[in-house]
Amino acid sequence: MATAVPSRAPRIPAPLVEGAVRARHIVFLYVVIFAVTSVVGYKLGRSSDPLWQFAWQDFFGHLIAASLVALVTLVVPELRRSLPVLYTPSRVPLAARDVVLFVALMWSWAYGASRVLFVFPLLEWRPGLFTLFGYQEHFPHVGAGFVLLYTLASAVIAPITEELVFRGFLQNLWQHRFGLWPGVAFSALAFGLSHIQFTFFATLAGVFFSLIYIRFRSLVPGTLLHGLYNLAAAPFIFGPFFLEKNPARIGSLSSWIPELVLAVFFFPLLVVFWRRFRPTP
Numbered sequence: 001m002a003t004a005v006p007s008r009a010p011r012i013p014a015p016l017v018e019g020a021v022r023a024r025h026i027v028f029l030y031v032v033i034f035a036v037t038s039v040v041g042y043k044l045g046r047s048s049d050p051l052w053q054f055a056w057q058d059f060f061g062h063l064i065a066a067s068l069v070a071l072v073t074l075v076v077p078e079l080r081r082s083l084p085v086l087y088t089p090s091r092v093p094l095a096a097r098d099v100v101l102f103v104a105l106m107w108s109w110a111y112g113a114s115r116v117l118f119v120f121p122l123l124e125w126r127p128g129l130f131t132l133f134g135y136q137e138h139f140p141h142v143g144a145g146f147v148l149l150y151t152l153a154s155a156v157i158a159p160i161t162e163e164l165v166f167r168g169f170l171q172n173l174w175q176h177r178f179g180l181w182p183g184v185a186f187s188a189l190a191f192g193l194s195h196i197q198f199t200f201f202a203t204l205a206g207v208f209f210s211l212i213y214i215r216f217r218s219l220v221p222g223t224l225l226h227g228l229y230n231l232a233a234a235p236f237i238f239g240p241f242f243l244e245k246n247p248a249r250i251g252s253l254s255s256w257i258p259e260l261v262l263a264v265f266f267f268p269l270l271v272v273f274w275r276r277f278r279p280t281p
Contacts (some may be wrong), residue, residue, distance in 0.1 A: 012172045013082030013218065021078045023173040025157065025192065030165055034194065037061040050095045057151040062153040079169065086168045089215040099225065100130045100210065105269045106205060106229045111242045112262025114201040120259070124251040132197050135248060139239040147236060154234070166191045166206065167213045167222060180279065184210040192247035211277040 038061065073079040100264060119133050162178025166187050175183025212222040235243055240257055248253050 002103075009086060012176050013085035015081035016169065016172055019078035019175040021076065021173070023170055023186075025166065025179070026169045026173065029072055030069075030194070033065050034070070037065040040064055047164075052146070055146045059149045059153040062157040062161070068158045069161050069165060073164070082168070082172075086164070086219050089217050090218040090221055092216055094221045096223070098276070099228065101269070101273055102208070102225050103229055103232050105266070105273050106208065108235050108262045108266035108269055109204065109208075109234055110201055111238065112259050112264075113266040114204070115242075115259045116263045118200040120253075121258070122254055127247065127250055130245075130247050130250055134235060134239075134243050135245050135247075135250070136239075137241060137245070139235075139244040142236045147234075150234060150236065151231060155227040155231040159223045159230065162191065162194075163219050163223045163226055165207065167209060168219050171210055171213065180214075184214075199251075208273070211279070214279050215277045215280065227252045 034264055040060065046113075073083070123129055123133070123135075171183045171187035173183075174186045177183075178186070184207060188203050188206030191209070192199040192201075193205035195202035209222050209226060212225060213219060216222070245255055
């Protein structure tokens with residue numbers, strides 16, 4: 001039986017909370033950056049091929065967002081001086097069983113429980129939202145170029161940016177003001193809202209990432225796990241199994257057998273994950 005590993009809340013970087021920076025400043029900057037990258041990414045990624053259009057938009061959007069976050073972090077002294085604490089090497093090694101447990105939990109939540117609990121009822125009510133959640137009647141074949149762009153954007157750039165902003169800055173700022181669990185909850189909700197139509201999935205995923213940060217007291221393990229999960233859950237790998245559906249039968253439970261199977265595994269995995277990573281005094 002998995003047991004909790006002794007863990008305390010990570011040391012909040014003193015420069016981050018002793019200066020003039022507040023969580024609302026980070027939220028405002030991220031909203032502005034998100035708006036800018038959405039517009040610029042769309043213009044730079046325009047192409048006659050919708051698949052390549054998506055790939056370039058996703059890549060440019062994440063690259064520009066990461067560049068702007070890095071620029072703001074280096075310019076603002078409080079953020080810059082907090083980096084050595086946020087990225088301090090973890091004293092607890094990232095064990096192979098932790099990696100397997102986390103990826104399995106996230107995968108069963110992303111393609112299983114969250115789809116059964118939220119996406120299926122929503123599509124049963126509003127079938128017109130079919131493509132909004134990535135579903136296609138015939139999932140296209142993707143080449144090496146698409147895979148490369150997706151990997152760079154989602155498995156390399158996005159995890160670095162998101163872990164720094166949501167766990168490194170926002171969770172610590174809110175934790176300093178309100179306490180550990182409000183800090184986790186608020187940062188997870190902000191993380192969820194940044195994923196628009198996937199808010200339901202991403203909010204709980206944000207809690208998982210926060211527990212990883214608390215466990216290792218460093219952003220490094222969470223960033224690595226974030227990138228590994230994004231790669232393991234890539235749509236071009238599992239699209240034909242989970243994202244290729246008949247729009248006319250999207251409201252039929254028989255079309256959701258793979259998701260139902262994964263959802264069954266999610267709940268025991270969640271119990272094991274909580275016992276392993278719950279914060280202890």
